[in-house]
Amino acid sequence: MTATFSLWHKHMRKFFRNPEAAFGMLLQPILWVVLFGVGMQAMLGRSGSVSLSAGGAGSYIGFMVPGIILFSALSGAVSGGATLLDERLRGIIKEYLVAPIPRYSILLANALSTVTKGLFQAGIILVLALFFGSRVALNPLGWLGGLLIVGLYGLGIAGLALAVAARVNSTLGYHGLIALDLPLLFASNALYPIDILPGWMQWVARFNPTTYAIDAMRWLVYGIRYEGQANIWLSSGIVVGFAVLGMLLAVRAFRGEIKQRGGAI
Amino acid sequence: MTEIIQARQLTKRYPGDVLAVDQLDLTVEAGTIYALLGPNGAGKTTTIAMLTTLLQPTSGQATVAGFDVVNQPSEVRRRIGVTFQEIVLDQDLKGREVLDYHGQLYGLPHSQRAQQIEALLRLVELEEAADRLVKTYSGGMKRRLELARGLLTAPDVLFLDEPTQGLDPQNRSRVWDYLRALREEQGLTILLTTHYMEEAESLANQVGIIDHGKLVTEGQPEALAAQLGADVIRVSGSGPVDSFVTRLKQLDYVQQVHATDGVLQIGVDDGHHRLAQVVTLATEADFHIEDVSVARPSLADVFLKVTGRALRDA
Numbered sequence: 001m002t003a004t005f006s007l008w009h010k011h012m013r014k015f016f017r018n019p020e021a022a023f024g025m026l027l028q029p030i031l032w033v034v035l036f037g038v039g040m041q042a043m044l045g046r047s048g049s050v051s052l053s054a055g056g057a058g059s060y061i062g063f064m065v066p067g068i069i070l071f072s073a074l075s076g077a078v079s080g081g082a083t084l085l086d087e088r089l090r091g092i093i094k095e096y097l098v099a100p101i102p103r104y105s106i107l108l109a110n111a112l113s114t115v116t117k118g119l120f121q122a123g124i125i126l127v128l129a130l131f132f133g134s135r136v137a138l139n140p141l142g143w144l145g146g147l148l149i150v151g152l153y154g155l156g157i158a159g160l161a162l163a164v165a166a167r168v169n170s171t172l173g174y175h176g177l178i179a180l181d182l183p184l185l186f187a188s189n190a191l192y193p194i195d196i197l198p199g200w201m202q203w204v205a206r207f208n209p210t211t212y213a214i215d216a217m218r219w220l221v222y223g224i225r226y227e228g229q230a231n232i233w234l235s236s237g238i239v240v241g242f243a244v245l246g247m248l249l250a251v252r253a254f255r256g257e258i259k260q261r262g263g264a265i
Numbered sequence: 266m267t268e269i270i271q272a273r274q275l276t277k278r279y280p281g282d283v284l285a286v287d288q289l290d291l292t293v294e295a296g297t298i299y300a301l302l303g304p305n306g307a308g309k310t311t312t313i314a315m316l317t318t319l320l321q322p323t324s325g326q327a328t329v330a331g332f333d334v335v336n337q338p339s340e341v342r343r344r345i346g347v348t349f350q351e352i353v354l355d356q357d358l359k360g361r362e363v364l365d366y367h368g369q370l371y372g373l374p375h376s377q378r379a380q381q382i383e384a385l386l387r388l389v390e391l392e393e394a395a396d397r398l399v400k401t402y403s404g405g406m407k408r409r410l411e412l413a414r415g416l417l418t419a420p421d422v423l424f425l426d427e428p429t430q431g432l433d434p435q436n437r438s439r440v441w442d443y444l445r446a447l448r449e450e451q452g453l454t455i456l457l458t459t460h461y462m463e464e465a466e467s468l469a470n471q472v473g474i475i476d477h478g479k480l481v482t483e484g485q486p487e488a489l490a491a492q493l494g495a496d497v498i499r500v501s502g503s504g505p506v507d508s509f510v511t512r513l514k515q516l517d518y519v520q521q522v523h524a525t526d527g528v529l530q531i532g533v534d535d536g537h538h539r540l541a542q543v544v545t546l547a548t549e550a551d552f553h554i555e556d557v558s559v560a561r562p563s564l565a566d567v568f569l570k571v572t573g574r575a576l577r578d579a
Contacts, residue, residue: 002369002372003369003370006366006369006370007366007370009366010355010358010362010366013358013362014355014357014358017357018357090351090353091349091351091353092353092354092355094319094347094349094353095353095367095370095414096370097319098317098318098319098342098345098347099342099367099370099371100339100342100343100370100371100372101370262277262279262280262320262321262323263319263320263321264318264319264320264321264334264335264338
């Protein structure tokens with residue numbers, strides 16, 4: 001476990017030492033909220049169509065905040081995977097493999113640094129959205145619960161990104177596969193309520209863990225209930241399952257790659 | 266003396282039927298420097314990878330510091346330090362941080378870590394650069410930092426894969442000095458791979474010549490070279506080699522003759538004085554000489570003799 005902490009600490013230190021990375025982490029959510037959110041809100045009007053104001057989120061911005069938060073976590077997961085790939089390609093990972101540390105700590109440390117960054121961004125976005133008129137529930141437990149959902153979702157997608165990063169052999173290959181991450185956001189109820197989508201897409205959204213994470217966050221952070229929203233325990237359970245599944249996939253891919261090239265676990 | 270590294274019939278076959286290491290037997294005594302000498306592609310890196318638990322052998326077995334590399338990898342890892350052929354440092358960390366994180370991964374407690382880091386920065390003369398980012402270091406400084414990292418945990422065995430590759434002569438002899446001092450003062454065991462003959466001659470108590478995945482010969486550098494004779498006259502050319510060789514062997518001062526591909530290595534007692542007669546004999550045998558030289562026998566000559574190829578051209 002201490003190995004996980006040491007490697008996590010190293011990732012975080014390198015991240016904060018790089019001003020462009022830290023700046024980019026702040027800029028992206030700001031752009032989503034300020035530019036996209038404001039524009040959409042203007043298009044829909046303050047109250048908008050009934051379902052879009054999601055019964056009390058106050059505005060489109062409030063409606064889309066959970067999706068923006070999760071998307072930021074997703075971008076963080078992509079760059080976390082890129083870090084692992086870089087360490088593999090440049091041989092830095094050999095230092096880890098030759099050290100007396102458990103293999104999973106290499107992946108866990110990376111995933112946890114993604115989660116940490118995601119939580120930072122979540123905090124910033126929530127506060128920023130407040131200034132733009134979203135109304136949050138005044139229950140601090142709700143906020144904590146929401147952050148927990150963000151953390152678990154982050155683990156899940158970090159796991160997926162790491163699984164890809166563990167197996168590909170080039171940066172181009174990685175980014176090619178990872179481009180498939182945007183659909184996770186679009187095929188969910190992040191940007192629009194699920195019932196306006198065509199039938200086939202509703203099906204896809206129902207199988208997308210993002211949808212449940214968003215349902216849970218809206219329930220917890222904004223205290224809102226709406227039609228079609230999944231039960232909070234179901235949503236939470238699915239997000240937990242997603243986290244576990246994502247990390248298991250990462251571990252499996254990592255070990256598989258080592259075995260495949262004749263390495264020792 | 267205890268045998269701190271033992272490999273028996275170590276073999277590595279990659280998918281696609283590439284035999285990188287072929288039934289290698291290796292023994293290294295504690296407190297010695299062993300150099301695995303061979304050209305690029307000979308299997309040196311693969312051998313080190315197996316001994317440092319990075320690679321799973323296809324067959325055979327090995328123990329390092331008393332533990333089996335396949336069945337007890339964690340125990341082996343705890344007791345070894347490794348540097349790799351490529352520089353594998355985190356460019357965005359300071360030198361001191363690189364060492365600190367490394368120490369954490371090996372479970373070195375904080376105060377011990379700090380002490381060791383200072384001592385090693387002093388050894389490799391990087392005290393001033395320690396708080397700068399690694400990306401500002403020169404190639405020589407990076408190699409020295411890697412050496413410090415390998416030594417941080419006071420390992421029983423240090424594995425070095427091509428430790429001075431790409432270094433200028435000044436940095437190279439500095440590294441050699443550190444390694445010799447470590448062996449003399451701390452009884453550290455070092456297994457290094459190299460394709461530089463001077464490195465093996467200069468550092469090693471024991472040399473193993475490896476080619477095409479096989480350990481071809483083994484011994485002390487002076488002893489191996491002495492087998493060739495006190496001096497070696499190298500003659501390259503074309504013509505009736507056998508006739509020339511027969512004449513040479515009749516001379517009582519010729520200790521041995523080895524001919525490969527138009528290059529003859531003639532072991533004699535005194536190269537400079539015997540040279541004239543050797544040349545005369547060549548003419549008598551109708552052997553056309555293109556190049557001739559006289560030198561003390563070196564490991565390159567040993568390599569040529571046992572593998573039939575030149576170390577540099579291989």
